Amino acid sequence: MMKRANILYSLLTAMTLTACTKDFDEINTNPNSPSETRPEYHLTEAVTQTAYAYAENGFARRPAALGRYITLIRNNDYELFRWTAVDWSDIYQRAMIIKTMQQEGAATGQPVYTAAGNVLMAFNIAYLTDLYGDIPYSQALQSVENGNIKPGYDKQEDVYKSLLALLKEANTQLKAGGAGLNAGADALFGGDLLKWRKLANSLRLRMLLRCSKNYASAFTEMQEILNNKTEYPIMESNADNAEVAYLGVKKDDSWAGGPLNMIDNDFLKTKASKELVDVLIARNDPRLELWIAPVSSKEGATIDQHPYVGIPHAYTNPADYNGGETHQSTLSAFFRKDKPATFKASLMVYSEVCFILAEAMQRGKITVNGSTAETMYNNGIQSSMAYYGLTDEAQKRDYYNQNTVKYNGTLEQLITQKWIAMTFKGAEGWFDFRRTGYPAFVVGPMAFQPQFPVRYAWPTSEQDVNLDNYKAAISVFGADDINTKMWYLK
Amino acid sequence: MVTIRGQSSISKDNQPLYVVDGVPVAPAIQNPAQAVDGKQTIDYGSPISDISADDIASITVLKGASAAALYGSRAGSGVILITTKSGAAKKGLGVSFNSSAVFDKAWMFPHFQHEYGSGDWTGSDNTISTGAWGPKLNTGRKLVQWNSPLDENGDPLPLDWVAYPDRVKDFFRTGHTFTNNIAVSKSTDAGNFRLSYGNLQNRGIVPNTDLKRDNLTFSGTYHLNKSIHLSTNLAYTNNRSANRPSAYTESVTMQVYKLTPNVDIHALRNYWIPGKEGLQQYNPYSTDDNPYLIAYEETNSYTRNRMTGNVQASFDIRPDLTLMLRTGLDYYALNEDQRRPFSAKRNPKGAYVLENDNFKEQNSDFLLTYKPDLKSDFKVSVAVGGNRMDQESSSNQQSTGSLTLPGIYNLSNAAAGALVNTQSFRKKRINSLYGIGEVSYHNYLFLNLTARNDWSSTLPKQNNSYFYPSVSLSAILSDMLNIRWQDLSYLKLRANWSQVGADTDPYQLYNTVPFDTDWGSVKRATISFNQKNSLLKPEIATSYEAGADASFFQDRVGFNITWYKTNNRNQIIQVPTTIASGASTMLINAGNIQNSGWEIGLNLVPVKSQSFTWKSDINFTRNVNKVIELTPAVTSYMLGSTDGSNIEYLIKEGTKMGDFYTRSWVKVKEGPYAGQALLNSNGLQQQDVDFVKIGNYNPDFMVGFNNNFRYKNLSCNFLIDWREGGAYYSYVAKSLIQDGRTTNTLRGRDAAHGGLTWTDANGTTRDDGMIMEGVIANGDGTYKPNDVIIDAATYYDNKYWKYYENETYSATYVKLKEVSLTYAFGRGVMQRIPFLSNLSLSLIGNNLYTWAAAKNGYDPEITMSLSNQRYQGVGHWTLPGTRSYGAKLSCNF
Incomplete structure (x- = not known):
């Protein structure tokens, strides 16, 4: 049977089709995108x-x-x-x-x-x-x-x-x-x-x-x-920050928290962490009011009557915490924009450099001409305040002279300020915690480990x-x- | 979706080729389109549905690969041959008219609970929530809820806390389909023609959805002289809809099913907030769109204009030699238009998408047939043919994810800089030569030989030619051996061996650099992470088939049986590679997928008399799939995944296509508690790392049971489909359990439902305590039964949300697919109406009843039908199971 098929095959190929495949290269050349572009x-x-x-x-x-x-x-x-x-x-x-x-x-x-x-x-x-x-x-x-x-x-x-x-x-x-x-x-x-x-x-x-x-x-x-x-x-300085601006036009050029990328409900279910809110409140930090939204109602709150209420982590029925979501803080309208004012997508900011140097100096490992761990620590905080346009507000509140903020040479204080400054600026908060144990985060009751x-x-x-x-x-x-x-x- | 003899291709759609009047037409499958919001999908219908049923004379299904010589590679998954009506059937002038009206009613719903309203638990303060874990309904209480009016202080007023058990049913309306068709035909000695016009008007069960179709067809044959015959089939179809219902996540079905029991659907009908029409929707929860907003404002309209046609000339060169020349064209233009209003969940600033797709396929053939009269017991026929197939398609889409002004759906209204263009073109050509030879002896022994060679533009030059032969032998034993038993009237044995070669898609040889969307006014280019291959070879499938056909008792009992085995080798597939290599897939030739199975048919005529006849046909098919070989490069190949990659469709050597895998919970490995769930110290299940098989979506076997009873002029027909085996995972079931919407989440919610008394972290004493089944480690290698009390909502979340095997159900069903009762008016009546010849009236019912083994309110057939072509078995947000009833009138003038 195969022999017969072979005869048939040779018969067919005898009727050459070479002329008919000559356009194939052209037909199969992708017209939709080039084979190379510019760097x-x-x-x-x-x-x-x-x-x-x-x-x-x-x-x-x-x-x-x-x-x-x-x-x-x-x-x-x-x-x-x-x-x-x-x-x-x-x-x-x-x-x-x-x-x-x-x-x-x-x-x-x-x-x-x-x-x-x-x-x-x-x-x-x-x-x-x-x-x-x-x-x-x-x-x-x-x-x-x-x-x-x-x-x-x-x-x-x-x-x-x-x-x-x-x-x-x-x-x-x-x-x-x-x-x-x-x-x-x-x-x-x-x-x-x-x-x-x-x-x-x-x-x-x-x-x-x-x-x-x-x-x-x-x-x-x-x-x-x-x-x-x-x-x-x-x-x-902040002028050296490695950042890309948001354009706020299409999904892929807009801030992750803006309406183009995050539906209302997801934004509403993204609450402010209790650990962050408590630290900001304790320091009367002007970044609190900029970043965090006040609760919509204080009346009926079961645990925390403060206008700003962060939510503890890994809780049973977290939506019921403090008597329900009306008594919980979400992030502020500042983060609900496709193109937030003064906020960009950062690879690294000057403030982080300050805290890095402050830490290395505090530990006595390096020296920087004309700087001390304290000046670098303060530079770190000030450049973060400046980043958010809060320089004057921080002065007005006498932020830097508070006991909790005034440089005391502890790693905990330094990392805590770095952690605040690095809010929504990459993964440094977690990485520093992993490395130093500061700030002392708490595992939630329902966590799997x-x-x-x-x-x-x-x-x-x-x-x-x-x-x-x-x-x-x-x-x-x-x-x-x-x-x-x-x-x-x- | 039709799959004949199982899935054999890893990368292709495994769909049969549709051939209309001898010419292949556009692929039957169109994947549902992704809507602009990135969540819903829209089914614009398969192009094959453009043909009106009233224009079809016959449909033949060729299951094996035997037709591949004639129709090429695409026939490897079977062929559905459609022959349209022609004027040749009847001498003289004929007019026929068909009219039908069919009504659709949704009836099969998930088992919703109506006992508890919105909230996070029975004592919840938060009674405006998408969860239906809240306080008990119909207790005479008043609670603040989603539509509470505000008092003078701006505080919401409590309203009656009652259930609306009809909230889902009341959303869907009765749909209908009216079909009318009129055809005129004439046949003379010189030729014949048929002209037909058909119209279909459909109203969907979802408000504001529809489908309309107009068909014009012409077919004609003209005998130029005794030896030259010209013929043509031409059809134009306009298929359109002002709005198609969407499916999947965030579709209308999902939003209606997810209403909490305390929501009155009628209160949502006015879907704009008064005074903010066009700007802000009125919805119960900010999480979800109002279903009426989806139905009336989130429209997905389309128009498909389609032309199919062929012209054919055949020449009887000598009595034993004919030449056929033909060219056939299939062209369609599909225009899609998607709108999303302001305040839509995914598009707060509205959205608009306009897409134009064009598809053209042209097949030009010649076929020279030689049938010499050998004047002996042998008969021979030889045919040599050739085909050129050209396929061209283009797609052009403009979209914007935000509009400047509400309600103006025009691209010029796109927010500045937000207009995105995407465009693509595709082209492909296959040249073919083929030969068919048939030798028969005494009309009882037949030998068929075929051979085909294709040259495809999609393969590299050195590999672009491929050859595939077939051999068939059949013998009518009853004639050959002159068996004339009383009871046996016919016995035929047949055997077939065939190969089918196949090419691939265009542009698979070399990588190109695709542009990305612009960043502002700056150009961006990305790269493709799918590495192409300039050394591809054609695919090759080899099939064996053997069977017998017999009839007994003067054809009162007919029996046929077929066994087949197909091995699909050298498949062109994208094998996954680690992205760490810089590419996530690589295109290679690999694999050997085997399908084997049995097809058995029984055709009975249990009763046959002058006035009463009962005919009964039973068809049984069973296919067994096996992955014989994959590729040394990977140990498992993922056909796809669903539900955020938590379910994976994996194939591995020795397994079956259709297997799906997920992560289970951690279990105790040995000792007295072996096999029990090992819970964490909070008494919760923990997810295992490894993926384990939880099911296969393919059936073990399928049975069709068709019965026809005729009593005088009255006939009754019914068709029952039975699918046995297979499983599907229901995303819908998972989602409804997660939010406490179905009756299977009632247990443990309060003391009356068996809830335990416990105290929560806020110090509140509650009666919705439950204990997860399983054990807790003591830390010394021993275990104790779990005694940690958790609340009901947490129990169901932990038990179901991440554990997909708990929402994987049997796909077995038995369905009463079609029932019809037809009265053909007798000669007595017809004589009184002189111009009328045939007149019949039918009552029809479709999908009247479905019994599903899982008994969970989902119809496995509907549930699984919208899935992606290559992997099925996901129950998603599709429309509810529907019953249809109607009537049809047919007459000839």
Whole structure:
């Protein structure tokens, strides 16, 4: 039978059809998008995606709940520590976009895109390892170039060292300049390479402090930066903040708490955390009235008669707390805008740099010419007040001379002020708590475990698509659960 | 959605090819469109529904791959051959008229509770809540609620705390469908034609929804001379709706089902706040849109204009040689228009989307058929044909997620900078040559050989040509061996082996760089994380089939049986890779999915007499799917996921397509409590990390049972469908339990319902205590039975919200699908009306009764029908089960 079929086949092919397939290449050429583009298109993409996603994480996701800024009273898995892996994909996707941009920059003779790309890459990968611990890095993002679809995991220690070197290199590359970044496409700094360098070096300070417990040369390297401001410029005022403005036009260019991105009900169920509200009230902090909405009615409140009532975490029937939702504080109208006034999506702000330096100085590990831990601590608070336009109000309330605020040299006081200043500015609140134990957050009564999680578990999909490396990672890192301490926390 | 002989393709839709009058038409499946709010979906109907039932002469289902030589790769999942009516049927002039009216009534609802109103628990202060865990209703109390008027101090006044048990039923109205069709045909020696006009008017059960259709068709044949015949079929359809009901999350069904029992649906009918018409809706809870606002203001309208047609010439070159030339075209333009008013939940500033889709497929064929008269016991026929298929489609969408002024649905009213354009074009061509040969001996032994070679534009140059043959052998044993038993009148055995090759979608070889939306006035580009492959090879499926057909007792008993097995190899699939590699999927050739099964038919005529006949047909089908091989690259492949990736449709080597997996709760592994839930110290279930299989959405078998009784001029027909086995997960059931809306959440709510007395964290003594089933660890490796009292709402939340196997139900059902009673007026009556020939009147009923094994108020068939084509088995917010009744009048002039 097959022989017959073969005869038929040769008969058919004899009637050649070569002429009929000559248009196939043209027919199958994708008319919808080009095969290559320019690096500036990917720069805008990488910068806006990174900043907006990082800000959204810090406002509405696990880092915000564990950082004790918000309390969710519905679908409160974050509160209960019923956690699943998130952000893994987004971050690698951004990293791949950055890598593509760097390749396009190299191909068109614009090394400045490689330099800026290194800063963005370090920022994203550092955030990833801060969330997960060990991660694929040295073998990552190679599917296109060499077909490696099963990258092995690197130890966090190696990732950190590598990223610190990358940022140092980026500082040098940016100093060399070359053809400048497209100013219009640079949503962070409008093409100002000095500000890119300040971000690179300030990020190094953030990372060095974070890993200082287990990285012996952390403070030496910090000191090296601080000793040479020309070679290693760092952020010196709010003008140096690494931030992307919200446009407030479409969902994807608007603040996560605005009506375009969050329906009314979700905003209403996102209450202010009791831990944040109580600290702000205790200090008569002017940021309270700006950030937090007063309760709609004090009458009938069963527990707390204050006009501002934060909600404790992981409670039974949290919507009934204090006699119902009319006696609970949501976030204020300031955060209910698609484009909040003076509030931007920050990768890093000057205030954080101040607190980093204050802490390192307080511990006697570094010195900064002309500064003390106290001046840096005060700078940190003042630059946060200035950020929100509250400089005068803070003076009027004599904020800085209160017992609780006036510098007393304790880590608790310092981290508490840093924590307030970092409200909705990324995941620093949670990361500092993880590192220092301050402020002393409380586990809610309904939480699924009595201790605070210290990481995300790796995505379960890794067991399907990268199992051998996943198993190898566990043997090095330890159990893949939310309580395993990563290298710099050990 | 029709799946013949099981799912065999991992990446394709497994849908049969529709062939109308010899020409393939647009894909029958159109995935429901995602609405602008990103939540609801809209079903614009499958293009196949553009054909009016009154224009169809016959429908034949080709289950196997045997037709692939003729119709190409797409016939690999079976073919549905539709032949439309022509004028040839009857000599002379004929006019026929059909008219029907069918009414639809919703009747199958989830089992809602009407005992407790809005609130978080029975003693709740918060009685304006989407949860229905609140105080007991109908106790004569007055409580503040969603529509409380304010007193002079601005405080809300308490209102009667009563239940509205008809709140859901009262929302849906009686729908109807009126269909009218008139056709004129004439047949002469020179040729024939048929002209027909059909009109359909539908009013949906959801207020303000409809569907309208107009069909014009022409078919004609003209014999130019004895050997040249020209024919054509042309059809134009205008299919349109001012508003289609949406489905899924935040659809009208969800908002009606989620009303708490103390909400009077009639109070929502005026859906604007007085004085704020067009700006602010009036809704019970800020969480949800008013269902009437969805029905009247969140409209999804569309128009589909469709032309199908072919022209054909056949030449009888010699008595034994004919040549057929034909080109057929299917073209449609679909215009969709979605509106969202100001204050809509997802679009506080309104939204507007305009989309135009165009689809064109042209098939041009030749077929040369040679049937020599060998003047022997052998007969031979050989045919050689060729086909070129060109497919072109485009889609152009403009949308804005916020408007400047309310109520003006025009793109120029988009908020500045908020207009987004998306556009895509697709093109594909397949050239084919094929041959069909048939040899028969004595009209009882038949051998069929086919072969086809395709050249597809979608595959890389070196692999773009692929060949697929088939062989069939059949023998009518009763004739061959001259079996003439008293009881056996016919016996045929048949066997078939065939292969079908297949290509892929356009543009799968090289990655391109897609643009993202603009950031203000700055251009952005993203990248594609799905890595394409320039070394793809064609897919290949191999099938075996064997069967027998027999009839006994002068054809009073007919029996047929078929066994088949299909292996679909080398499938072009996107295998998942870790995103850490820079790509989340990679396109490769992989896999071997096997389907095998049995099809058995029994055709009985239990009673046959002059005045009374009973015919009964029973069809049984069983398909067994098996994943023989996947790819070394991955251990499991996710076809898709639902409910926030908490349910995954995974395939692994050795398992079956259709399996779905979820995370269960942590259980005690060994000892006296082995298998019991291991609770945390708060007495709550804890989620396990691993995904475990909880069901498969495919049935074990299906049975169709059709009966026809005829007594003189009266005939009665009924069809029963029985589906056995399979499971579905109900998102609806989960959501309704979560908010205490159904009767299965009553237990434990107060002492009368078995609630325990306990004291909550605020120091309040309550009687809604429950204890989760399971044990708590003592910390030394031993366990004790759980004795922690939690409130009822927490109990149900913990038991159901994250534990999807608790809302996974049997999909077994038995359904009375169709019942009809037809009276054909007899000759006596007809003679008195001279111009009328046939006149019949039918009473019809569809889906009159469904028995579902799960007995939970959901119709598994409806529930599962709107799911994505590749994985089914999710019960979502679809319209309730509906019964239809009506009448049909047919006559010929």
